[in-house]
């Protein structure tokens with residue numbers, strides 16, 4: 001039920017912590033993985049992990065805020081594998097500022113990278129999935145799409161937008177056998193959390209707010225993605241799966 005043998009997956013932000021974990025899990029379940037990001041050294045590490053699982057990898061260095069790069073991702077994927085069965089939209093950028101400090105450039109950068117890029121990629125790859133008779137898309141969102149935090153006004157807004165895009169695409173593409181879901185990680189100790197720590201929130205405080213007693217880490221996100229894109233979740237679409245050790249159910253700091 002959980003096997004992805006014979007499938008081709010594409011993971012954006014595969015040079016980052018969660019992207020590497022997701023790529024490793026997809027390869028472990030049997031998929032070949034196209035890994036996308038901007039940092040060539042860190043992409044090489046992810047490629048090594050995928051190949052270490054006995055699967056093929058193909059690296060594409062691309063900036064998701066550029067439409068010409070998105071067109072290149074599609075073309076290279078087709079040239080290399082002829083299809084893409086699974087898309088994991090994991091890349092994101094974070095411009096953390098007080099609301100009144102945001103510039104128009106900040107707004108454009110964060111919405112272009114976090115919303116327009118993944119939407120475009122999904123839309124263009126859905127054509128290939130339709131031709132093949134189906135596929136799976138997962139958006140990596142955040143609980144900051146549903147709750148407020150200092151400096152996270154625009155980042156949270158992009159994640160809220162993706163959650164609604166998840167539901168809308170799931171609704172529109174169900175007839176093509178394309179399932180669309182999202183995962184919401186809780187706090188993970190990656191570069192993405194740095195601005196939160198700069199604001200005086202400590203790792204200990206976040207751990208105290210997490211019933212499992214720790215932040216997310218290696219090996220914690222991949223299984224949720226495997227589940228959503230596998231046959232085990234074949235009747236699940238338009239849903240968000242929270243992966244946070246219980247962080248979201250805890251209200252006492």
Ligand SMILES: NC(=O)c1ccc[n+]([C@@H]2O[C@H](COP(=O)([O-])OP(=O)(O)OC[C@H]3O[C@@H](n4cnc5c(N)ncnc54)[C@H](OP(=O)(O)O)[C@@H]3O)[C@@H](O)[C@H]2O)c1
Pocket residue numbers: 012013014015016017018019036037038039040042062063064065089090091092093113140141142143184185186187188189190191192193
């Ligand atoms: N860490 C957390 O606490 C947390 C919590 C909830 C949700 N999330 C979500 O989890 C996902 C992964 O984040 P992470 O924690 O693994 O952070 P990370 O290690 O900083 O990874 C971010 C990834 O996004 C890529 N990226 C950013 N801008 C890009 C662009 N313009 N074009 C192409 N790639 C771009 C980066 O690529 P390069 O490094 O190659 O530039 C990197 O691979 C994100 O969607 C984030 O919002 C994280």
